Amino acid sequence: MKKLRNAIMLLLFIGLVAALAACGDGEKNIAIGPPASETNSVSKLILAAYGLEDGDYKAFQEGFGDAANGVQDGNIDISIGILGLPAGSIESLQASAGDVKMLELSDEAIAYMEENSGYKRHTIPKETYDFLESDIETVTAYAILMANTNTISEELGYELAKAMVEKSSEITHAQGVQMTLENALNGAEGLPIHPGAAKYYQEQGLEFDNPIAELDITEEKTELILGTGSSGGTYYPLGGEMATVWKNNIDGINVTNTETGASLENLASIRDGNMDLGMTVHVPALDAVNGTGEFEGANVENVAFIGHIYPEVVQIVTRESTGIERLDDLKK
Helix, strand or coil, X not given: CHHHHHHHHHHHHHHHXXXXXXXXXXXXXXXXXXXXXHHHHHHHHHHHHCXXXXXXXXXXXXXXXXXXXXHHHCCCCEEXXXXXXXXXXXXXXXXXXXXXXXXXXXXHHHHHHHHXXXXXXXXXXXXXXXXXXXCEEEEEEEEEEEEECCCCCHHHHHHHHHHHHHCHHHCXXXXXXXXXXXXXXXXXXXXXXXXXXXXXXXXCCCCCCCCECCCCCCCCCCEEEEECCCCCCCHXXXXXXXHHHHHHHCCCCEXXXXXXXXXXXXXXXXXXXXXXXXXXXXXXXXXXXXXXXXXXXXXXXXXXXXXXXXXXXXXXXXXXXXXXXXXXXXXX
């Protein structure tokens, strides 16, 4: 009888271990970005490229800084971000955790992204981060600055664009070097250009065939609000430095950068008259102007392109301790 009892206990123990193992292989915790952010939208698109839907994973709608903390603590398995290269938040995560792993996208997933969005293939060189052992294939877009055509006059639009190009050396953030005349129109394709910015670029000899936005200035403002992103991402610290450059080089204005949910929130806030300038990925900016995607039936008519900021690269990180080698591993 004792032997039988021991055998039953052993079987129960084996069953419990198996059950725990099965739970460990269940849905993963994935940080997909804040609500009303481009990161949130593109994360869902990436996961859909792998056949993953709601219920296949547990979504954490965190800013990248909080998401990185969650990855470090082990509460989040994977964090998806749209960031500059190199991203300080990822370097900080590696310094703290010591075992960061970057996941790349498959050729099939990249093709899906190119077909269903404005994102294009991009290779992250292995030299970008110390922990990379090989190049990483992913997708990229452009971070751009959009202006409210009801509050940003032609003269002010001219000065904003000029300072972005000619005073970018005053920016210490790593992405400041991307704000050059050569890059100035990256991400502008298909967007209306602010007449002030258009005048500056034409004076510099740049050619473009974008429509020139019409202004309807309802008030001349000297206190401007700049929408950025979460404090743990690239937009917020970079936007703070951009605001300082404008304040130091354009007479009579003050620019306050504010932490937001980034692209979608900034565009919607400009539409609703609550924001004067907004940092955004160029893909949702096109949706906003055309009334497509997240802006279907609610297009933004009072917005115009000022200038390119930096390339936005999708970067997906986990830790070696999770055992996740690729996004395919998340399939049940």
